[in-house]
Amino acid sequence: MTSGLEAPVRPASRGESTRRDVVVFGGSAALALGLGVALRPLAEGRLSDGLWLVFVLGLDVAHVWTTLFRTYLDREEVARRRALYLGLPLACYVGGVALHLVSHAWFWRVLAYVAVFHFVRQQIGWVAVGRARAGGSGRLDRWLDDAAIYLATGVPLLAWHARMPRAFHWFVAGDFVDSARSRALAASALPFAEALYGLVAVAYVSRAVTLARRGRTLWSKHVVVVSTALVWWIGIVTFDDDVTFTVSNVTLHGLPYIALVWGYAEARGAERPEGLVGRIARGGFVAFFAVALALAFVEELGWDRLVWHDREWLFGEGRSLDARARAFVVPLLALPQAVHYALDGFLWRRRDGGPAQARALGFAPP
Secondary structure (H helix, E strand, O other), X not given: OOOOOOOOXXXXXXXXXXXXXXXXXXXXXXXXHHHHHHHHHHHOOOOOHHHHHHHHHHHHHHHHHHHHHHOOOOHHHHHHOHHHHHHHHHHHHHHHHHHHHHOHHHHHHHHHHHHHHHHHHHHHHHHHHHHHHOOOOOHHHHHHHHHHHHHHHHHHHXXXXXXXXXXXXXXOOOOOOOOHHHHHHHHHHHHHHHHHHXXXXXXXXXXXXXXXXXXXXXXXXXXXXXXXXXXXXXXXHHOOOHHHHHHHHHHHHHHHHHHHHHHHHHHHHHHOOOOHHHHHHOOHHHHHHHHHHHHHHHHHHHHHHHHHOOOHHHHOOOOOOOHHHHHHXXXXXXXXXXXXXXXXXXXXOOOOOOHHHHHHOOEOOO
16 A cells, blocks of 8 residues: 555544544454463564464465455446556566576565565554545645654664664565674664654654644554554564464564455445456355465465475375576576556556545545
8 A cells, every 4th residue: 555545535423534544443453462472481582374364374375365456347448457467466476587597595585675665654554544534635744654664664674774683684684784884784773763763753743742732633543543653663673483473473464454455345336236356245254265365275275385395284195496597487486476556656646546546445435
């Protein structure tokens, strides 16, 4: 989700949308932090197979596949943006193969930083939704909101780079830049970033108090800003283990997105009940999520049997690929993620998203 969401639409039910946001984002943050911290000593800092099934396969990978309900499962939507939906996967795959042929390490490095950018921009987008539903605001508020999110995520990331090696990584070990020079640069920049973060936090709170006194308490965006700050700081800076980082990171990111796409699928199904999205949505959330989970399983089956070979107990015995074959297979397996990241820059920010998208985001149709 990106930040260009302040389209000229009126709130459908401000109170209802605000309550939903507080439950979705506040609940996701509470669950993320509660589970991340509680499971840490039980799992001894290691992501067990059970935790991997729930949080990686069942949440992180599955949320990527829910994007299909907004895109490829809708024939009208594909016809409306055929060049985008056909050209973007091809471009991502060709670029991934070219990068992997140069260096598999750089393939993972580029993908990791693109993923980080996607995670950060999604939080920017959620804040923009809350701001827009409250009637919009001036340039100052948008800059302040964006700065709050960029620093709430950027400072922990800077601390991560300054304090390598860590007990966790984004995708694979070594995907983030790690050298004596990069650690020194990050460490020298960190105090200034933290000071700026403090100033922006004070400015944000002051502005929130000022607006509240004028009768504008923007709970939707406040809960996103606070939850982002807490989860990214605790998951990355406070603790140094894979369980806390993974559980908190994917829960805050994945659950709200699944809720958004399910809201879209319901609304789109009501518009076109004869379409594939409508037929699946009639089965309720269980049918919707079962489709995403089944596709996530197939993807991870491919990863494990052809690349990782970590979970034969679940996926069976795999086969080894030579370096050249991996250069074509790995970008193909990573394609759902890459396309999800790239499409996110188009789907939710465009003003021609239609009534179903407007309703899913908490707006009435224009």
